[in-house]
Amino acid sequence: MKKIISFQIPKSNKEFVRFQVDAGKHFYDKLHQHPQWQLTWIKEGKGQLMVGDYLGRFEKGDLYLLSANMPHVFRSDAEFFDPDTDKQSLGNTLFFDFEALGKGLLEVEEFAGLHHWLQQTKGSFKVLGKTKESILEIMEDFKDYQGLGKILAALHVLQALQEGNSLQGLNKLVPQKDYTETEGKRMGQVMSYILSQSQNAIGLQEVAEVANLSKEAFCRFFKERTGKTFTEFLTQVRIHQACQLLQESDWTISQIAYHCGFQNLSYFNRAFKKAQGETPKEYRSKMSYQ
Template sequence: MSRKIISFQIPKSSKEFVRFQVDAGKHFYDKLHQHPQWQLTLIVEGKGQLMVGDYLGRFEPGDMFLFSANMPHVFRSDAEYFDPNTDKQSLGHTLFFDFEALGKGMIEVEEFAGLNQWLQQTKGCFAIQGSTKKNIKKNLMDFSGLKGLKKILTALEILNVLQESQELTALNRLIPQKDFTESEGKRMGQVMSFILSQSQNQISLSEVADVANLSKEAFCRFFKERTGKTFTEFLTQVRIHQACQLLQESEWSISQIAYQSGFQNLSYFNRAFKKVQGETPKVFRGRLTQVTQH
């Protein structure tokens, strides 16, 4: 049985170990997908929500992420990037590593033993920070001009930096034990696209179950097994992330932001925000204002 999520093939030769790709446009590819290659992505321009496995969080310029093989993910650009009249742009630099292209003989070479062990132990999505990010960014920005052995050596240098780093922050709590089937991936992609695009509106369980073409009971099981969260928990988290962005970037009142993010009740918004963020919206905004002023 096919275990591929939504059809998504990296445009590369089957013999190519590393592929450099620039994603440039109004918004990033907005379908949930996975692929057998490892992925290292630097966000140069653009903001939005990153969903990978059971993790949901924000991405913005300067962020760098590493995904191990077959991690379902999507960089969902904010709504303003889908506005045909906007002049906002999204830009990402990505390396895809295809370890299968090296062949079993290569990976079993003694010098690759440490790397191979690291690959077996490193599963999920990671945010890359500090000097690790700085060092890799320099190599990444120059990568497009590399060919042949220089390309391979630079790729191995980047992997060596990652392998030795203590600055990789794991973002997933739940690592899937098996890949999505193609039908599961397509269904999950449709559900996520619907939730992320409609989160500011009232969404009922019946509506989202209909999108998945499942009964409410079957949908709840399907969603919890694949995200580690209930539909309500996930939707609340999406809305809180939207509220965080508005608290940072708008001058709207907290009640306006609550309503704009999909909350109909201000006291519930305050409670939910504190549960997810560990502080109230007022404290969150005040702390950011102090950081900006300093």
Template sequence: MKRKVIPFKIPKSNKEFVRFQVDAAKYFYDKLHQHPEWQLTLIKKGKGHLMVGDYLGRFEPGDMFLFSANMPHVFRSDPEFFDLTSDKFSLGFSLYFDFQVLGKSLLEVEEFSGLLQWKQHTKGCFRVVGETKSKILDSLNDIGEKEGLKRILLALQILNYLQKREDMLLLNKLIPYKDYSETEGKRMGRVMSYILSESRQNISLQEVADIGNLSKEAFCRFFKERTGKTFTEFLTQVRIHQSCQLLQDSDLSVSQIAFQCGFQNLSYFNRAFKKVQGETPKEYRSKLL
């Protein structure tokens, strides 16, 4: 029986190869989801965590990401963006490519052979950098105003830029071999939302297992299979990324940041930080300064 993906539909017609979408709101769509369209996203405003497969990292203004088809992902904005009294705002530009619309016959045209080969061998989430990013930035500013053949030609030009592999940094090492079922997707979405929103508190394994409606043993297997990490490893990584942001944006001391991010022990925070970042919190802050 065919498995259902996490329910998320790109608002478009059934015969649209490329869609340009502007996401403007307090915070980005915060549910773990996947869709058959390829997605290219530029972060214009907003900060937070990007979670895709076994990758957990920060996103900030100016970042550009490419997701191949059916890659479960979520842009989780930082807590302050959910505060309705704040002036924080998020803005993103996205292109969605629906290769299924082109049909098998068109993709088999000789001129499309390079694109087809790239599509077949490219899987995962990538950070787009360098010259490729610069060229795409110019195209993104124009594509929203293009229609018909002009939009398709510009979209194909962007896809051609993305084939420059040295400017495509693969972020996730764990590539899902199957789609999430709808139940799995909803469960993982609830768990991730809870961890990312409550990470500064003392979260127990039993709490997140209850959120997933699983026993602790079943939850540990479920979580490790889908993230490549144990719950403790993932939670620690979330807290370290949050501490990096505070080390960069605040004048709080290292010990204050450690406790604010959920670490109960300063020496453990220092060890965990060095393990994840390859340097101590003080070295990280000094480098920024």
């Protein structure tokens, strides 16, 4: 059995569901994975969610479901790492350890539907609509549940997740195998470097050295795990940062482009329209009316 990336949920070996509160200036900022399923409610904070081949924004009020062994990081925005900031991040998470139930219990007839759903549901998802609302009501009070009450509340959550079309799939590519610990650490170092340095000029040789690989080996390694080339991924990171600034700052489009690492304004406009389906100016105008 392969080792997982160095991160483990502090728990007993026989705990089916664990409720965890993450509170502080920013969320845990290292790419990691674990065998437990994860349901995370962002109560405060914002940033970039990276999970598998998906990269997108997370905001206050979002609810995400991650199946087992999905490499992920909720990377808080840079402002949350400022030692002088009074901004806070807060997340409530349920971790489900289905292995703790044992194979026998999942084979019980009443669990057949859940077992089938677990087999079919792979990757990461954003939970939407009435399902999200009903789950958040349960999660709000989850810390107060004990024993059978906690089990029943967890089963209500799982039942809600299976109903309707409330899960918006985020991944195009779901990995068929888990990372080894070495691969996980390497990918974590690469992602951390890209996210922290994306506003600067980053060359392929530079990031390959972070991974301690040749350029050719790094390109294969990165494409296999993200479904994107390094350049495609870096551009996507920069576009996401630009989207945030277009909404939250009064900087000019040119200032935003150069701040996010684009050295050419016309290229920024083309890349942005390709990614978002509209120009930066159109995007900002639309967002100002929402």
